[in-house]
Every structure is written in structure tokens, then in C-alpha cells.
Amino acid sequence: MIVGLDIGSRSIELVGLVDGVTELTLRVPTTFDPISQCTKLLDGLRPASLVGTGYGRNLIQRLDLGCELSTITEIKAHALGAMHFFPQARTVLDIGGQDTKAISLAKGKVVKFEMNDRCAAGTGKFLEYTAGVFQISIENFGEYALKGQNPPEISSICTVFAETEATSLMARGEHPESIAMGLHKAIVKRTVNMLNRVSLNFPMVFSGGVANNPCVLKLLAEEINAVLGTDILVPQEPDMVGAMGAALHGNTNC
Amino acid sequence: MDIKHFINFSELSISDLHTWKEEGGKVAGVYCIYAPIELIRAAGVAQVSLCGKKQAPIKEAERDLPASLCPLIKSSYGYALNGTCPFFTASDILIAETTCDGKKKMYELMGKLKPLHLMHLPHTQQGTAPFEYWMMSLRELEDFLFECSKVKVSAEGLHNQIVLQNKIRNELYQIAILAANEKSPLTARDMLAIQESKSFAVFPDKYLARLTALRTSLATFLKQPNLPASQSLRILMTGCPVGKGSEKTIRITEELGARVVCMENCSGLKGMTLPVDETGDPHEALARRYLKIPCSCMTPNQSRLESIEEMVSTFKVDAIMDMTWIGCHTYNAESTTLQRFVEKKLKIPFLHIETDYSESDTEQLRTRIEAFIELS
Structure with missing residues (x-):
């Protein structure tokens, strides 16, 4: 699974793609402890690659996942996500x-x-x-x-x-x-x-x-x-666009 | 190649200032590149730049000044008030300029602390009357300098200073070109220090020799075979002046892997390609050169666009970042004109960043600059 994680100031969204198909969408509030919130979201998941975006994108370096990690800015993530839903x-x-x-x-x-x-x-x-x-x-x-x-x-x-x-x-x-x-x-x-x-x-x-x-x-x-x-x-879930864009970036990288 | 000397230049120059003062020399503190160094030196006065690039003294300045003024004005005034700028302490006189309304009013307050002369600049570079006004303004500065040093400026003395400063400007420009070479080991922050050094050269002859040595060693270094070439995105930075303490945009840009290869602002290369004519009447030639400085306080300011166009080609620039301080109305407003010019004529990406000296927007800036690098 390729995971896109959009760590925003108010909420964290996760999109999981398997062979380019959305398998999972999750959302939690950011709180003052975004790392714990990310850990909660990722509980039980074994992504092959994780792409972070959003204000807190660099926090993914601190998640102990043992998978390929990368980041893109929310500008790029939203562009990729938007073009995915509406080419x-x-x-x-x-x-x-x-x-x-x-x-x-x-x-x-x-x-x-x-x-x-x-x-x-x-x-x-x-x-x-x-x-x-x-x-x-x-x-x-x-x-x-x-x-x-x-x-x-x-x-x-x-x-x-x-x-x-x-x-x-x-x-x-x-x-x-x-x-x-x-x-x-x-x-x-x-x-x-x-x-x-x-x-x-x-x-x-x-x-x-x-x-x-x-x-x-x-x-x-x-x-x-x-x-x-x-x-x-x-889009149907407008707050998932950034996480979707991040996940798609991971997909093209593989 | 040793640039250590330039990195700590302002600190090292303090002992030069002591020597100068012990020998009875007078010191003028200045804030702006409109201060005509040739005239000041010809009047027997050494010139140094005054502090105004750090956040720390802003709180104290806001006791007297509105918080909405630009950080440069507030920081400069704060340093003058709290006595932590050694160059302000060493200055016998201050030379100020009417480049913006906020500064003009701040200088009224600063003038209570030390003898301060305000140079009156015209608002435009065009026409005879503005030029004559500027000529008279420089005459008044000369009188003020005489009051301080009792040295009369001679045509010959002024000419000699013009020749010397032309050489210094040219060396600095040549160094900037070499430093921007894809194989150059110098970073933008190194260049920032080298460019800043010109404001603290108490002994200009000695300084010129140092610059020449640096240029020669940099050129020799670059002739070595098999040097690794940087593939980084090449950025030209323009806008408001930047110095040690307010260079966060440059720092973030470099952390993100791009290279600031050219700084067009007045703490960088602005005016470096404008020599004073060495042939005619030195007073007139001096006035003409200084009025040509492409500062946003002038209207129109077409020559800034031309200068940027030239630098984009000389420094092989991929993208432009216009960094302006919050409260700097002229540079902020001119950003629209510049952006249209860059996008339509130069056809390269353009980013305007409006910020201040504080670190509170570091992460927002990182996102914007990173996204800019992604698209460039």
C-alpha cells in the first residue's frame, strides 16, 4: 500500500492506495501531538511507501515505519489530487x-x-x-x-x-x-x-x-x-485531496 | 581560498576603526547606498554601516515608533537607542536619506541622539530640476562633512576616491560572477558576508587589495579540472536589503537545495555595475551616478527591471524571488510591476515573499519556497 499523509494545522488525513485504487481514507484532528495522531492513523498498516505533505510533512521522518519516506509540499499535493479527481x-x-x-x-x-x-x-x-x-x-x-x-x-x-x-x-x-x-x-x-x-x-x-x-x-x-x-x-471528500495527491506521488515514484 | 576574513569582517573592522579614530579620523555612520562614499572619504571621513538587520532591538524601538513600520527602520532605531551597535557608538556623525516616509520621521527622532544630516533625494531620476535638487543636496552634505572634519573636498581628492571606489565596485561584481559559477564553493551566505564587507572598509586601499586577492584566488580555484558542478536551481534575489541576522529567506532556500546566485538588492549588487564617470566634473559625475541607483523610492523605476534583466543573463538565473519587508510600501507595491515584467518579458518563475525579521513564519516560508522550487 502507498500511503499519503496530509498533516495539516487542524486535521490529519490519510489516503491508502493499492494498485492505484483507494483502499482507505482516514481523518483525525491534529491536536498538539501530531506524531501520536499519525501513529494512531497508521496503526496496523504496513505501507511500502509513505508520502507526507501539509504543514507538518517533515514529522514523518520521526515515525518509525521502516518504509520509504518522502515529502512534497501541499501545493504539489493539492495539484496532483485535484487533477486525479478532475483531470x-x-x-x-x-x-x-x-x-x-x-x-x-x-x-x-x-x-x-x-x-x-x-x-x-x-x-x-x-x-x-x-x-x-x-x-x-x-x-x-x-x-x-x-x-x-x-x-x-x-x-x-x-x-x-x-x-x-x-x-x-x-x-x-x-x-x-x-x-x-x-x-x-x-x-x-x-x-x-x-x-x-x-x-x-x-x-x-x-x-x-x-x-x-x-x-x-x-x-x-x-x-x-x-x-x-x-x-x-x-470532490466528494474535499479535505482528502492533499492526502490523495501525496499518495499518488508515491505511486508514480515506485 | 580564504574567506574567513570576510566572514568576520565587521567585527575585525572595529579595531581598524579604533586605529582610525586614534589618529584623529572622524567616522560617519550611514544606512543606505545613496550615501556617497567618495564624497565622504574625500572629506576625510571614514564611513561605516550602522546595525539594523536583527530582530532583537525592535521591541525597544516600538516604544517610540509605530509597530507597523518596516523592521529595518525599527531595528536601526532600536540599535541607536540601546547602544549595542558598536558602529553607532563609534560614529561622530550620521548621514541619513529620504528614501521613505517612515525613515524620514524616524531620523527626526534619531537626530536627537547624534548629529544627523538628512540628504534630500528627489522622487524621480528624470528631468533637470530633480537632478539640480540632488546636486544641491550633495553640496549641503559636503558642508555638513566640513563642519565635522574641517577638510575641504578638492576636485582631485574626489576624483581619486571615485577611481578607488569604481575599482572596489568592479571587484565586488567580478567576485559575485565567479562565486555564482556552478563549480564555485561559495554559498549565498558567504557572498552575503563578502558583499556586506564593503560597508565596513575603514581603509579602502587595504580593502581593495583583499578583494583583488579573493578574486584572483577564486578564479584560480575555478580553473582546476574535474571540480563538481552544482545542478541546483539558480535563483536571483531582489527586493529589500538583507544582512546577517535577517537572511532567513536565503537560509531556507539553501536548505531546500536551491542556490541564490545573485542578490540584486542594495545589500548586494545594486549599483555595482554603475561606475562614476571618471572624466568629467567629479561632483556632477558623482551626483549622476548616485541618482541612477535603481531604488523603489524612485518613480518610475524602470532601470531596476533593466538591471534585473541583465543580471538574469549574466548569472544564468532560473527563477526570481522578490523578498520584501512588511511595511516597505515602495518595494511591496513595485513587486506587481516586477512580477509582470518577469513573467511576460523574462518568462521565468517569480515568487514574492513579504516577511519581517522574526522567525515566526519560517515554516510557512519553507512551504512557499519549496513549492516554488518544485514548480521552477
Whole structure:
């Protein structure tokens, strides 16, 4: 089995391939002890090769596996994963727990990418944090925000400032659903800037946990004049794309 | 080939500074390559670069300065405040420049600590009026230098310094070309030290001899048969100045197996290919040369693009990394112009990195640089 392990800031995903066919997909939260979490995921598995990706990719060197180890960046992993699910992909957008990546593809290769820097503004973390302010689970935050109407403009994408802004909007009597939608819109605007910098071409694959959020999807489609399902393609398990890309890299290496 | 001398150059230069001062010599502390070394030396003053490349003193600087200023300004001011920069301590006078708004205002505060002269730069290299303004600005600097050293700058003295500094610049450029050879054993961090050394040369004649010796031994080394040739990706680094203490981007790039073969920034080769005309009026020739420096404080700054294009060919560059400090508006904004030029005209990969002196984004930078190397 070839294993791809995507060690992200919020969660760790594993994809196991046997003869190029997905045998296994697993996911655990990263916690503050990612090595133990990886060990748990790999329990009982005997991979011939393991490819690490994600923020913690170099941690695989510390796993005592006795198999061939290699790493690729999450840029390459997401590109490979996205092209596996949708070979016609021209752009990849990945919004993960701590960063957002926009990747432009041509002839099966990465030609350009953009990534946020150390600040996690406008990423999954932003949604998680603001969902907390509304006392709503992150899984339901998108549905909740979709109920909003005429969302007020949230000008800050800084998580801390955005909360202050949301609080003052609440004090002004704005509906919380609309404020929630405004917060989603703030993320989308920032994302679109990033996409334009790498020159957005369709179809675009949207991966990462935030691709599960229906409000982000709807607003994004509106903002870039795209049709969901043809211009914007979301894999069945969008958070597995990085791990899949890593596993595929291992496959081609063998 | 011995580069140890260059690696510890700034520390070694402190004893030279003592000798200079014991003999009654005056010292000017400078921050920027717009400081015209030929004029300063011709006025009998030695020039040294002041510290401003490390994170440590930034906290102290933020007592007086906004946190959103670039790290270079804050670090420079912090060093001046806390007295840990030996070159600041050794300086009798400071020569500053109006290359950005943040610096201008910081210099107002720094001027309370030591006699400081602010050189007024025009915002553009084009037209007669900006040039005349710059000429007058250099005259004012000359008066300030006279106040300090009581040495009148003669045309002959200035000419001699011009000839000497032209030689130093040329040697440094030739060394950079040899160091970038695929068989060269020098790393980018070695080159960083060698390029930084020019800012601490208290005795320029002695320094030139050292450079010539290094160039000759490097050239001899490279003539040996069967040297292993590096296959690494060749990167040109441009953007804001980098020094010992703020070289994390270079360090990460080298750790990832790529080679920074050329640094176009002002701590590197910017201006090295611009000699002062040795034939005409030395004052005018000096002013013309310094105004040609392709700094982002000038608008437009077309010559930076031309200079990068030339270096891409001279140094056989595969990809460009534009490293700018957070808060440096001119270099950050100019990155868009540069990126378009690189992608459309030079057709090589381009990466813009905006960061500061802290190590807190090391892993994020590693991912971005690694992905950049993967695609290049």
C-alpha cells in the first residue's frame, strides 16, 4: 500500500492506495501531538511507501515505519489530487484550516501559486472562530449564514477585527444570519483576489474543509460568475485531496 | 581560498576603526547606498554601516515608533537607542536619506541622539530640476562633512576616491560572477558576508587589495579540472536589503537545495555595475551616478527591471524571488510591476515573499519556497 499523509494545522488525513485504487481514507484532528495522531492513523498498516505533505510533512521522518519516506509540499499535493479527481482542472482553490492556496495549472503542472502568509485571516480558522462567536458549530455555520439577507459589508479579514466589527453590527441591530453571511463574503472576496493573482481559469477544483461550506460555495460562484458543478468542481471528500495527491506521488515514484 | 576574513569582517573592522579614530579620523555612520562614499572619504571621513538587520532591538524601538513600520527602520532605531551597535557608538556623525516616509520621521527622532544630516533625494531620476535638487543636496552634505572634519573636498581628492571606489565596485561584481559559477564553493551566505564587507572598509586601499586577492584566488580555484558542478536551481534575489541576522529567506532556500546566485538588492549588487564617470566634473559625475541607483523610492523605476534583466543573463538565473519587508510600501507595491515584467518579458518563475525579521513564519516560508522550487 502507498500511503499519503496530509498533516495539516487542524486535521490529519490519510489516503491508502493499492494498485492505484483507494483502499482507505482516514481523518483525525491534529491536536498538539501530531506524531501520536499519525501513529494512531497508521496503526496496523504496513505501507511500502509513505508520502507526507501539509504543514507538518517533515514529522514523518520521526515515525518509525521502516518504509520509504518522502515529502512534497501541499501545493504539489493539492495539484496532483485535484487533477486525479478532475483531470480537466485548470485552477485549484484550497481553503484549509490555516491557509488558503490558489494554484494555476497548465499541462498537468503547477505554473503559479498564491498562499496567505503567517496570518490565518480568511481561512477555515476564521470561520471556526467566528462560528464560535455565534455559538454555532462549524459544520452548520454555512447553512446558518445562507439564511442571511443583504449582508452588511465586513471590511476586515483579520479574525480579531472581524469579530469586533460583527459585534458592532449586532449592536446596530443587524440580523445575526446576515452578519454571518457578511463574514462569509469577506472570506470570498479575499479568496477571489488570490485567484485573480494566479489568473483564474475554469474548471476550478475547490478542495479543503471549507469547500464543505454551502455559503462560501454560493457566494464564491456568484463572485466569479461560475456555475457550481461545471466551473467549480468539488470532490466528494474535499479535505482528502492533499492526502490523495501525496499518495499518488508515491505511486508514480515506485 | 580564504574567506574567513570576510566572514568576520565587521567585527575585525572595529579595531581598524579604533586605529582610525586614534589618529584623529572622524567616522560617519550611514544606512543606505545613496550615501556617497567618495564624497565622504574625500572629506576625510571614514564611513561605516550602522546595525539594523536583527530582530532583537525592535521591541525597544516600538516604544517610540509605530509597530507597523518596516523592521529595518525599527531595528536601526532600536540599535541607536540601546547602544549595542558598536558602529553607532563609534560614529561622530550620521548621514541619513529620504528614501521613505517612515525613515524620514524616524531620523527626526534619531537626530536627537547624534548629529544627523538628512540628504534630500528627489522622487524621480528624470528631468533637470530633480537632478539640480540632488546636486544641491550633495553640496549641503559636503558642508555638513566640513563642519565635522574641517577638510575641504578638492576636485582631485574626489576624483581619486571615485577611481578607488569604481575599482572596489568592479571587484565586488567580478567576485559575485565567479562565486555564482556552478563549480564555485561559495554559498549565498558567504557572498552575503563578502558583499556586506564593503560597508565596513575603514581603509579602502587595504580593502581593495583583499578583494583583488579573493578574486584572483577564486578564479584560480575555478580553473582546476574535474571540480563538481552544482545542478541546483539558480535563483536571483531582489527586493529589500538583507544582512546577517535577517537572511532567513536565503537560509531556507539553501536548505531546500536551491542556490541564490545573485542578490540584486542594495545589500548586494545594486549599483555595482554603475561606475562614476571618471572624466568629467567629479561632483556632477558623482551626483549622476548616485541618482541612477535603481531604488523603489524612485518613480518610475524602470532601470531596476533593466538591471534585473541583465543580471538574469549574466548569472544564468532560473527563477526570481522578490523578498520584501512588511511595511516597505515602495518595494511591496513595485513587486506587481516586477512580477509582470518577469513573467511576460523574462518568462521565468517569480515568487514574492513579504516577511519581517522574526522567525515566526519560517515554516510557512519553507512551504512557499519549496513549492516554488518544485514548480521552477
